[in-house]
Amino acid sequence: MAQDTHPDPNGEAILLAPSRAGDKEAFGMLAQRYCSFAVGVAYRMTGNSQLAEDLAQEAFIKAWRKLPQFRGDCSFRVWLGRIVTNTTLDYLRRQNPEQPLDETLLPAGPAEEAPLRHLEREEMRQLVRQAVLSLPAQCRVALILREYEGLSYREIAETLDIPMGTVMSRLHYARQLLRERLAPLLELPEHSAGGWREDASDAR
Amino acid sequence: MQVTHDELVSLLAAFADGELEPRRRMLMEEHVRQCAECARRLEELRRLSRALHIWEVPGATAERARALSSALVQMLPHRPAVSHLRRPSWITWAFPAGLVVWGALVEAAAVLTMAFGLAVMAAGLFAPANAWLSWLAGIFPSLNAPGWLETIQGLRDLGCQVLGISSTLPASLWDWLMSFLMPTIVFVSLLAVVCLGMWGWFGVQMARRQL
Numbered sequence: 001m002a003q004d005t006h007p008d009p010n011g012e013a014i015l016l017a018p019s020r021a022g023d024k025e026a027f028g029m030l031a032q033r034y035c036s037f038a039v040g041v042a043y044r045m046t047g048n049s050q051l052a053e054d055l056a057q058e059a060f061i062k063a064w065r066k067l068p069q070f071r072g073d074c075s076f077r078v079w080l081g082r083i084v085t086n087t088t089l090d091y092l093r094r095q096n097p098e099q100p101l102d103e104t105l106l107p108a109g110p111a112e113e114a115p116l117r118h119l120e121r122e123e124m125r126q127l128v129r130q131a132v133l134s135l136p137a138q139c140r141v142a143l144i145l146r147e148y149e150g151l152s153y154r155e156i157a158e159t160l161d162i163p164m165g166t167v168m169s170r171l172h173y174a175r176q177l178l179r180e181r182l183a184p185l186l187e188l189p190e191h192s193a194g195g196w197r198e199d200a201s202d203a204r
Numbered sequence: 205m206q207v208t209h210d211e212l213v214s215l216l217a218a219f220a221d222g223e224l225e226p227r228r229r230m231l232m233e234e235h236v237r238q239c240a241e242c243a244r245r246l247e248e249l250r251r252l253s254r255a256l257h258i259w260e261v262p263g264a265t266a267e268r269a270r271a272l273s274s275a276l277v278q279m280l281p282h283r284p285a286v287s288h289l290r291r292p293s294w295i296t297w298a299f300p301a302g303l304v305v306w307g308a309l310v311e312a313a314a315v316l317t318m319a320f321g322l323a324v325m326a327a328g329l330f331a332p333a334n335a336w337l338s339w340l341a342g343i344f345p346s347l348n349a350p351g352w353l354e355t356i357q358g359l360r361d362l363g364c365q366v367l368g369i370s371s372t373l374p375a376s377l378w379d380w381l382m383s384f385l386m387p388t389i390v391f392v393s394l395l396a397v398v399c400l401g402m403w404g405w406f407g408v409q410m411a412r413r414q415l
Binding site for chain 1: 217218221223248249251252253255256257258259260261262263264268269270272273274275276277279280281283
């Protein structure tokens, strides 16, 4: 069978088969397994948690409708990631129809300001949030899939339907912008008082 | 293999992301131990990666995921069983199959016509009546060699016998065949190939958009 051609490290085939056959409960369990992935991508693309949940729901419903067409030529996560990113990018296009997705949507963070020595944690969070959301959408989605969701370059290329070289150049550009925009934060010590490492050390 | 410093710098991000194959990874590990500049850049990349994780998804708990998936199950629309959806209707395969068969037939006809026309021309039975044929005969003088002549004459007679037509058709008919019919067939067949390619590309794009 076609769906057996791809490795199944998460053992999701046992849920995929009944889901394809129309079992809503099985699909619900599959959705639960990938909920944090879908919501995480949508949240970091939009910066709004309620909206992210709505977009994730919309993506899961699309996935449910299209599931019979899933042939297993990529992993389910990549296939679902394609639906989630398309749903989110379509939403962003609708919100800013005249703004191409390879341009910056939000103003950049305070890179030009003097280094901040005593940032509060919430301020740090806002700084990172603002910096990520200020990236061009096409670079942002590549960065989110890599940094927050841990997808490999190949998986990102399959998800976004772009060549591996484009993945690497988008990541490079995104990181370059982030280095500039997060300079105040990156100059802070990671572990000392007022540093940020403690807050993020267990995130990966 | 000698690798320059600049090449290694360009691989730093892939190294930090764990994307290098083992040989290059070992090369990079060794280089980073010796090169302070690359070690600094690598640490910058890792530091940036750690800093990004300050921004977490609010309320991302297992309970929330359970609640969302339960709500999702209630929202899922009815969907016919997969076996019905996967059964192809006749139009699904008949249309592309018809196009492919038609395109192949037209291509074959064009190739046969061209080969037959060239054979006749090379046999010297009829003088090339237009500039295009003269030009072609000038490019392939070997077609007029004696060995070819008999072979092609034999092929021509065989072809005419199979088709049930006379091998002494008037020159004007060959002229018409070569100057009008054959280019038309070639043009139409090329058009068919382009259409088939566009049809396939469009189908793939539509399938992707539906995701």
